[in-house]
Amino acid sequence: MSDVNRNASASSSSSLNSSTNDTEDDHTIAEILAEEEKLSHDNRKLGKRLSHLDSIPHTPRVIGDIPDPNDATLDHERLAQRLATYSLAEMQIEGDGNCQFRALADQLYQNPDYHKFVRKQVIKQLKRHRRLYESYVPMRYKHYVKKMKRLSEWGDHVTLQAAADRFEAKICLITSFRDTGYIEILPNDRSPVRELWLSFWSEVHYNSLYQAGEVPTRTQRKKHWLF
Template sequence: MNRYNDEGASSSSTSQSSQQTETDDDRMIAIVLSEEYANMDNAVAKRLSSLSSIPHVPRINTCIPNYNDASFDHERLFQRLNAYGLQEKKVSGDGNCQFRALSDQLFRSPEYHKNVRKDVVRQLKEFRSLYEGYVPMKYKKYCKKMAKSGEWGDHVTLQAAADKFVAKVCLLTSFRDTCFVEIIPQSEAPQRELWLSFWSEVHYNSLYDAQELAVRSKPRKKHWLF
């Protein structure tokens, strides 16, 4: 019985060690990707520097718009993208789109969305007093809900992301009354900008200058994996 427990503990320890190594490898690759494209961070900001934003109020998701409203909103967003010479890097609409889009802006890949979600939820839990007032439900239930893969991010998680990553999160939106929203870190000056498109209450994508995205779309040798 004791030997079985020892073997089980050893197997569990090995598994945890392997998972930690994979996580560390993922983060190292993400850091390299981020550094490779650091010089491109301000491309969208320069294009939209003349826009003024509305004040951001963190809130949870409201109901999904009906088909007609959603269609009009999408067309409005499409026209704005064209007007400013911008293009979306589309991410999967699997319920993780906000975190995928943030991952792409942070690490130039949407595949680190699980890490981004974990960091955002940790921010929500550790600094409860900053966000609890915007959540109209039991706060622990809200955090538990947001920790689940596939759960839609909202404007509260965007504020937590801005605070966690010390970044100004900028949204080009489909809102009728404004096309631009800025989300500023609450306690520090932002160190970078993260640009997302927001089809209101439906989907987020990562946002780039159209010419920049064309250059980035060309195949690149993944030298960091060797």
């Protein structure tokens, strides 16, 4: 066999093995996370306690302008005051560009390290249901999805809507916006089966929310080989 044919054969075999491994990984990780989700805390008690909050209709959108440092500081102070008023506390999430997906992973699976899996599921949702999201994306849709697929790419309100749809969740945001302190993101055409609570320091950072005094201590878990 020539070197060219040998290399082509090896490349084909490698691609096939990679595809097979990816499929096996998906199945394994789904089983792992499904089992861990059974142990998830029920954040619906937050919803009951804060049911008086008024939410505006959510419109998915991409990331807007990043505030200048002075405005960002004021926004953060406003958010901190709101959280104190509602007796909420933040699980601090790493600010590595994956914070939205890390915060969602913490709420879903009590482990921010599962952010890669959450992002992967959101990307699948965006690809399979393009018609639901394309009109909110002011660029070529394929380019947007390809960009969002990359690790450390910041999530936006389009990916939040896709996450709400994929995980059948009501995503509750306490925000730093001056006029919109609370936003609910509901799944399309179905009733939510879970609630996820996040704080949103506008266009800067997401954290995972709990009742004050109930923020869990996350011990360093042994990472599954899939991650």
